Amino acid sequence: MFSYRRQTSDRKTSRGTFPYIRTGLVLLVLWLIAVMLYQTYKPLPSGIAYESPEYRVDQVQFLHDLTYPSADGQMEHEQQIFQRMLQVIEDAEQFVVVDMFLFNNYQHKGQQFPPISTEFTETLVAKKLQKPDMDIWFITDEVNTNYNSAPNPLLEQMKQAGIHVVITDVDPLRDSTPVYSAVWRTFFQWFGQSGNGWIPNLMATDGPDVTVRSYLKLLNVKANHRKVVVSEKTAIVSSGNVHDASAYHSNIAFEITGPIIGDILQSEQAVLNISGGGKIPSYTAPTTDPNKGDLRIRYLTEGKVNDAVLHEINQSAKGDTLWMGMFYIASPKVLDALLEALKRGTEIRLVLDPNENAFGQEKTGIPNRPVAAELHDKSDGKIQIRWYNTTKEQYHTKMMYIAKATGDHIVLGGSTNFTPRNMNDYNLENDLWVAAPPDNSFTHDVANYFDRIWNNEDAEFTLNLDEFQEKTTFLKEIVYKLQLILGLTTF
Numbered sequence: 027m028f029s030y031r032r033q034t035s036d037r038k039t040s041r042g043t044f045p046y047i048r049t050g051l052v053l054l055v056l057w058l059i060a061v062m063l064y065q066t067y068k069p070l071p072s073g074i075a076y077e078s079p080e081y082r083v084d085q086v087q088f089l090h091d092l093t094y095p096s097a098d099g100q101m102e103h104e105q106q107i108f109q110r111m112l113q114v115i116e117d118a119e120q121f122v123v124v125d126m127f128l129f130n131n132y133q134h135k136g137q138q139f140p141p142i143s144t145e146f147t148e149t150l151v152a153k154k155l156q157k158p159d160m161d162i163w164f165i166t167d168e169v170n171t172n173y174n175s176a177p178n179p180l181l182e183q184m185k186q187a188g189i190h191v192v193i194t195d196v197d198p199l200r201d202s203t204p205v206y207s208a209v210w211r212t213f214f215q216w217f218g219q220s221g222n223g224w225i226p227n228l229m230a231t232d233g234p235d236v237t238v239r240s241y242l243k244l245l246n247v248k249a250n251h252r253k254v255v256v257s258e259k260t261a262i263v264s265s266g267n268v269h270d271a272s273a274y275h276s277n278i279a280f281e282i283t284g285p286i287i288g289d290i291l292q293s294e295q296a297v298l299n300i301s302g303g304g305k306i307p308s309y310t311a312p313t314t315d316p317n318k319g320d321l322r323i324r325y326l327t328e329g330k331v332n333d334a335v336l337h338e339i340n341q342s343a344k345g346d347t348l349w350m351g352m353f354y355i356a357s358p359k360v361l362d363a364l365l366e367a368l369k370r371g372t373e374i375r376l377v378l379d380p381n382e383n384a385f386g387q388e389k390t391g392i393p394n395r396p397v398a399a400e401l402h403d404k405s406d407g408k409i410q411i412r413w414y415n416t417t418k419e420q421y422h423t424k425m426m427y428i429a430k431a432t433g434d435h436i437v438l439g440g441s442t443n444f445t446p447r448n449m450n451d452y453n454l455e456n457d458l459w460v461a462a463p464p465d466n467s468f469t470h471d472v473a474n475y476f477d478r479i480w481n482n483e484d485a486e487f488t489l490n491l492d493e494f495q496e497k498t499t500f501l502k503e504i505v506y507k508l509q510l511i512l513g514l515t516t517f
Contacts, residue, residue, distance in 0.1 A: 061208040065201040073296025074199070075328040075451055078289035084319040086460050087281035088471040091266060093274045093419050094485045101417065102485065107266050107279045108142055111255045115149050118160070118257035121307035122153065123294055125165040125252040125456075127441070128267035130178055132230030139270040146268045147180045151187040158188070161307045165192045165297055167250040173243040175223040176234035194250035194454065195301040202452035205512065207246050214242050230271065247515070250297065250454040252327075253441045256290050258309060259283065263290075263325075263440045263458045265353075265424045275422040276414065278351070278439055278475075280458045282323060285311040289325045290456075297454060321468060322434070322461040331442045331457045332357075332449035338428055338436050339363040344371025345431030349476045351377045351414075351423035354443035356393040356510065361401060368405055376401075377479060379421035380413045380494045393445070393515075395494055396503035402491060412480060412488040424457075427472050434461040435469050446510070 089106040096102045115122050131143045154162055170178050171193060181191050197215075201207035223235035253264040266277030288309040295306040326334055340363055342348055348367060355361075355378065368374055378394045401409045414421030425439030440457030442448045448455055462469045479487035509515035 058208045058212060061211055062201075062204040065207060065211065066204045068200060070200070070328075070451055071198050071296065071300045073293065073299065074454070075330050076289070076293045076296065076326070077330040077333075078286055078325040080322050080324050081284060081286050082317050082319040083282065083284050083286075083321050083323055085283075086321055086323060086458075086462070086468045088468055088475070089262070089264075089279040089281060090423075090475055091275065091277045092479070092487070093276050093417075094415060094487050095417070096485060101274075103274060107262070107264055107277055108146075108268065108273075110279075110281065111262055111264075111268070112146065112149050114255050114257055114260055114262060115153055117259060118153065119157075120258040121161040121163075122150065123163045123165070123254075123256045123291060123306060124150075125250070125254050125294055125297065126268050127167050127249060127251045127253060128169065128269035128272060129164075129166050130170045130180065130230075130233070131270045132227070132233035133271045134231045137271070140273045141270060142273050143180055143268055143270050147183055150184060150189055154187045154189055161190075162188075163190045163192065163294075163304075163306060165194060165250070165252075165294060165301075168193050168196070168243070169229075169249060172223070172227065172229075172234055172236050173240035174218070175236045175240040190304060192298060192301050192304065194297055196246075196248045196250060196454070198300045199248060199454070200452055201246065201248070202447050202450075203245070203247055203512075210242060210246060214239065247447070248452055251441050251448065252297075252454050252456040254290060254294075254456055256287055256294075258287070258307075261287050261290050263456060265422055265439060265441060272420075272422065274419040276416075276419065278423050278425050280437075280439065280460070282458065285309075285317065286323060286325050293325065293327050293456065320463050320466055324459040326438075326440075326457045326459055328453070328455050329449065329451040331438075331440070331455055332359075334438060334457075334459050335360060335426060335444065335449070336363055338426070338438065339367050342367045342370065342372040342428055343431070346371075347373045347375065347429040349375050349377070349427040349429070350444075351421070351425045351476070351479075352394075352444055353379045353420060353422045353424055354381070354393060354445050354448070355397055356443075356445040356506070357449055358446075358510075360444045360449075361397065364401065364409065365404055368408055374405075374409045375476070375480060376409065376411045377414055377421070377423075377476070377488055378411060380416060382416055382494070383418060384420065390502060390505070391494065392502055392506045392509070396506040398491060399495055399503065402495075411491045413491070413494050414479070415486050415489050425472075427476060429473060430464070435464055435473075436461055437468075437472050447515070 092104040223237045227233035255262045260283050264279035298304045381391045381394045428436040437460040442455040
C-alpha cells in the first residue's frame with residue numbers, strides 16, 4: 027500500500043513539474059527568437075555604413091599584385107601594393123592610421139612566406155622612434171589574437187613602442203549567423219575567451235593553441251574586414267591584407283589624396299567609438315586644394331558599398347562592358363542585377379577565384395563554383411566567366427569596372443567581397459568609388475589590367491569556365507544554398 031501511494035505521489039509530482047519545464051522551454055525559445063531578431067535588425071552604431079561626399083581629384087593611382095605561372099613553370103610575383111604602403115608610412119610627417127583585417131605571421135607547418143607583417147611592424151616602430159610625438163594608430167580584428175586566446179607578438183611590439191593598438195569590438199554590429207549568435211550571446215559571451223589554449227589552431231598549425239571559448243566566439247563569423255593605410259599626405263584602400271600567408275595573393279589597391287582623407291579618418295573614428303574609445307588624428311585639407319579634377323571619387327563603407335554596386339550595375343546599358351575581379355561572389359541581389367543587366371545588353375565578364383585553397387589548405391569551391399554554374403545556366407552562357415589560375419595562393423581581388431559606351435567609366439573596389447556577409451552591414455568594410463573619363467590614365471590602367479588577365483597576353487593568368495565546373499558542382503550548389511539560408515558560412 028505504501029509503495030502504491032509513493033508511486034502515485036511521484037506521478038503527481040512529475041505531472042506537476044512538467045508544466046514548469048515546458049513553460050521554461052517556451053520562454054527560452056521566445057527569448058532566443060527575440061535576441062535573433064534584435065541582433066539582426068538593430069540600429070547600426072553611429073558612423074557605420076558611411077558614404078563620403080563626392081570629390082574631384084586630378085589623379086587616382088591604381089596598384090595591383092599578380093601571381094601567375096611563367097613559361098618555364100615557375101611562379102611570378104608582380105607586387106606593388108605592400109611596398110607602396112611602407113613608403114606611405116616612411117613619408118608621413120604628422121600621423122599614420124592603419125586598419126588591417128589580417129595581420130600576423132602564423133602559418134601552417136612546412137609553409138614559408140615572406141615576413142611582410144614583421145617588416146610592416148618594424149617600419150611603424152621605426153617611424154615612432156624617429157618621431158616620438160607622431161600619432162600612430164593600428165586598428166585590427168580579434169582574429170589576430172586568436173579571439174583573445176594569445177597575444178600577438180607583433181601587436182605587443184607596437185604597443186611597447188607607443189603605437190596605439192585597437193582590437194575592434196564587433197559585438198555592437200548586427201549578427202550574420204543569428205541562430206548561432208543568439209545562443210552564444212545568451213549562454214557563452216559572459217565567460218570571455220582568454221585562458222590557456224589547448225585546441226590546435228585550425229587557421230595556422232604554427233600559431234598558438236586556442237581556447238574553446240575563442241572558437242565559440244569565432245563561430246559568429248563577424249569581422250573588421252577593412253584594409254586601409256592613411257597619412258596626412260595620402261591613403262591606400264586595398265583588397266589585400268598585410269599577412270604573411272597572404273603575401274602571394276593577387277590583389278588591387280587605389281591610392282588617393284585630398285579631402286577624402288578626412289572622411290577615411292572619420293570612418294575609422296567610428297570603429298574606435300565601438301571599441302573602447304580614443305581619438306583618431308584629424309585632417310586639415312591644404313588651403314590650396316581646389317577640389318577640381320577630371321576624376322570623381324567617394325569613400326564607402328559597409329552597406330553603402332552594396333548600394334553603390336547595385337546602382338552602377340542597374341545603370342549599365344547596351345554598349346557597356348561590366349568587368350568583375352572577385353574572390354567571393356554570392357549576393358543574390360548582385361546576381362539578379364547582373365542577369366537583368368545582361369537583358370539590357372550589357373556585356374558581362376567575370377574573373378573569379380576558383381575557391382580552391384586558403385593559405386595552402388584545400389577548399390570546396392564554394393561559393394564561386396556553384397555561383398558560376400548558376401550564372402552560366404541562367405544566361406545561356408552569355409555571361410562570360412574565367413577562373414584565375416591560382417596554385418597555393420588566392421585571387422583575392424574585389425573590384426568592379428564598367429566601361430561605359432558614353433560618359434565616365436566606373437571603378438569600385440576595396441575590401442568588400444560581393445556576398446551578403448560583406449555587403450549587408452555585418453562586417454566592417456571599405457571601398458573606393460571612382461568615375462573617370464575613358465581617356466584618363468587611371469581608366470587605361472584598370473582596362474589594361476582586365477584585358478591582360480582575360481586574354482592571357484603574356485602568361486596564363488586565367489582558365490576557361492569548364493576547368494573547375496566538375497560533376498560535384500550540383501552537390502556544392504545544395505550546400506551553398508543551405509549555407510546562404512542559415513548564414514553558417516564564412517562568405
